[in-house]
Structure formats: C-alpha cells, structure tokens
Amino acid sequence: MLRNDLLKSNKIKITALKEEDVDTVTKWYEDTTFLRVFDFNPAAPLYKGKIKEWLLEEINNPNNYFFAIREESDGPMIGYVEIERISWNNGVGGIAIGIGDLQQCGKGYGKEALSLVMDFAFRELNLHRLQLITISYNERAIRLYEKLGFKREGIYREAVFRDGKRYDIYLYGILDREWEVCNR
Numbered sequence: 001m002l003r004n005d006l007l008k009s010n011k012i013k014i015t016a017l018k019e020e021d022v023d024t025v026t027k028w029y030e031d032t033t034f035l036r037v038f039d040f041n042p043a044a045p046l047y048k049g050k051i052k053e054w055l056l057e058e059i060n061n062p063n064n065y066f067f068a069i070r071e072e073s074d075g076p077m078i079g080y081v082e083i084e085r086i087s088w089n090n091g092v093g094g095i096a097i098g099i100g101d102l103q104q105c106g107k108g109y110g111k112e113a114l115s116l117v118m119d120f121a122f123r124e125l126n127l128h129r130l131q132l133i134t135i136s137y138n139e140r141a142i143r144l145y146e147k148l149g150f151k152r153e154g155i156y157r158e159a160v161f162r163d164g165k166r167y168d169i170y171l172y173g174i175l176d177r178e179w180e181v182c183n184r
Helices: 021-028 032-038 048-060 109-124 139-147 176-182
Strands: 013-015 065-070 077-087 092-098 129-135 151-162 165-175
Touching (some): 021 032, 021 048, 077 109, 092 109, 129 139, 165 176
Parallel strands (some): 092 129
C-alpha cells in the first residue's frame, strides 16, 4: 500500500531547510547543553557564516539528505535529521538527529522524526543499512535508538574527553529487514 505523506505524521512534518533556519541553527550553536550531546568537538559557538557554509555543504552533497523537523510545515525548525555519507553501491548510510530547541525535548518529536526518515531511507531510497554513533553519556538518545531497533555493534573506548573524564562512543546499526519487523 502506497503511503501519501511519507515525511509527515500527526505530530510533525519533515521539510527542506529554509533561509531563516540558518538563524535558528546559529542559536543552537550558542547552547553548550545541546552541543555536548550533539557533537564530539569542543562545545563552542560558531560564526553564522560558518554554519551557513556547513548547511549548504550538507544539502548540496548528493550523498546526503538533510531535513528540518517542524511541528507544522510553515512553523519554526525545532530540529534536524540527516541521512549522510550514503554509499549507494552498498546501500548504507549514516543517520543523525538533533533537537536543537531543548524546550521541545521529551515530547516524542525525535522518535517521530527519526522513524519517518528511517522509513524514507529504507522504502524510498532503498537503503539496506543505517548506522550512527553517539556518546555513552547521551542516555536519552541511546534509549531512543534501541527502541527504534538499532543494535549496538561496537565501541570506540574512551574516545571523548569531557569534564576531566573519558567517555566511550557507541556505534549502532539497523538493517532494512530489522526495521520491517519493528514496524509491522
């Protein structure tokens, strides 16, 4: 059965980026709480021009699909989700998500967005495998990934140094057939 609204649910809509989204992402890069779970690099604000350059690079790369998460199609961007570094001949892509508006965390938007984009990756792009990495202290993300069917496949031991402590990076993956079983 063909589904009409592939990137839409009753909670959110997955859209392309808009020009004003650059300002939104720039605000997120001023929030160290967001940055410390979003990235492994030092949590430091970035110049708006650098963020715009990064976003343009992401959306112009034919091996990436970069989407904004919105409550409504014309509403403000609350997060993003990306299928990245797709290896077309192998049917493999990375997936990343960030809810930059921290007031929107805990409302199920991340789960809904990731689920929609995973469905898009497996049914529309015909990918075989999605993979991601996360820091071991990002327990909320880990619970989400495992709830959606991702399996922990490996560990980069003590790869991140924060606040005088070492943390692991976890590697997760899910295959198209595993996604199908989870979504019957």
